[in-house]
Amino acid sequence: MSKNSIYEINNMREQLPLEVFQDIHLHIDDWRASGGNHDDQYVWQQLRYRKI
Template identity: 50%
Template sequence: MNQIQEISKLSDRIPIEALQNIHSRVTDWLAGVGNHDDPYIHQQLRYAQNLARSEGNG
């Protein structure tokens, strides 16, 4: 499973505002010079994982 799929799995456990922010950042990254397996995408996954934990759902 790639990092974007992992973020998607967490989508029901994080606030919608944060999910929209992550989506915007990932979309902008991929539209520019980025790839699905870049460290920046992994950073967004870690952010989503941390949010899920802080919401008490991870």
């Protein structure tokens, strides 16, 4: 797995329905707005959940 979660999510863009891709980014944006980092475990969790 790459060390950059955002890069990994963007690489999955073509494999995901647009709504799912947008949902991931909304969750990440909310996380970052609340003080989270783009590479926190929460963001990786979003990525793993979408890969299932």
